[in-house]
Structures are given as C-alpha cells and as structure tokens.
Amino acid sequence: MATQDQLPDFRNKRKLLFGSKTSAQQMLETGRQFMQAERFDDALEFLSRTEATQEVRQIAVLAAERGDTALFLRAKVVLKEEPTQEELEAVARKAEDSGRRSTALTAYVKAGRTEQAERLRVEMGLSPHPEQAESADSAPAEAEPQE
Numbered sequence: 001m002a003t004q005d006q007l008p009d010f011r012n013k014r015k016l017l018f019g020s021k022t023s024a025q026q027m028l029e030t031g032r033q034f035m036q037a038e039r040f041d042d043a044l045e046f047l048s049r050t051e052a053t054q055e056v057r058q059i060a061v062l063a064a065e066r067g068d069t070a071l072f073l074r075a076k077v078v079l080k081e082e083p084t085q086e087e088l089e090a091v092a093r094k095a096e097d098s099g100r101r102s103t104a105l106t107a108y109v110k111a112g113r114t115e116q117a118e119r120l121r122v123e124m125g126l127s128p129h130p131e132q133a134e135s136a137d138s139a140p141a142e143a144e145p146q147e
Helices: 010-018 024-036 040-047 053-066 069-079 085-097 101-111 114-123 130-137
Strands: none
Touching (some): 010 040, 024 040, 040 069, 069 085, 085 101
16 A cells, blocks of 8 residues: 555645656556545545546445445546446435435435425525525516506
C-alpha cells in the first residue's frame, strides 16, 4: 500500500496531471497508488485520463457500498454511465444507514424519490424543496382580467 510519503504532493500531482510528458502508464500507476492509499477522488483524477475501466468500476462499487454519493456519481461520469434508479436508491440507503443524511438526500433526489428526499429534509430541519413548497403553499391564481 502506498503511503502518503510515496504519493505525489500537490505540485507534483499537478505536474503529472497536466504535464505533456506524462504517459498513460504513469497516469494509470499513479491512479492505482492513490487507490491503494484510499484517496479515491485523487485516483479518479488520474484514472479518468486512462482506459482504466476496471479500476474506476471498483471505485464506483466501493463508493456505493459506503454510501458515498458524490464519489459514486463521479465514478459513473468517468465511466460515461448514467446511474440507475436502483443504484441511486441503494447508495441513498447506505448513506442514510451510515448517518450521511445529506448525501442520502442527494441520491434520493437524483433517483426521483421525492417522498424519501422530503422525509430527510424534514428530519434534517431543512426547508422543503422549492417545488414542493410552491405546490403546497400556493392556491390556484385567479386569471388576470383582460382589457
């Protein structure tokens, strides 16, 4: 497993990511090192510039298992895949089970599960989603008189 000392610092990471002399193999190896160090966001930065579909898929699976909505969605973007409603609901449940209600809320919204999203909003003390508030608070508007 790569240690923090073995991983590129900010400056070297930037040089590798944006340098014209960085090979695809270097990108792949660096992405794998970040994966081993469980720095998955950094790993995705490198792996997204390679053909490392297997590694990116591993990150997506791990993110789903952890209920990490942001990481899961980012991995899906790298894979050029739309997450399914079932995947998003599973990520949301995992996030909620692990106490990550705000990320669960995001996954429920993206899955189109408005009831679960609104339930979490209430539990978290957030105001209702603007669309929900409008439909609940507004009465049908009277027609403006025509002149």
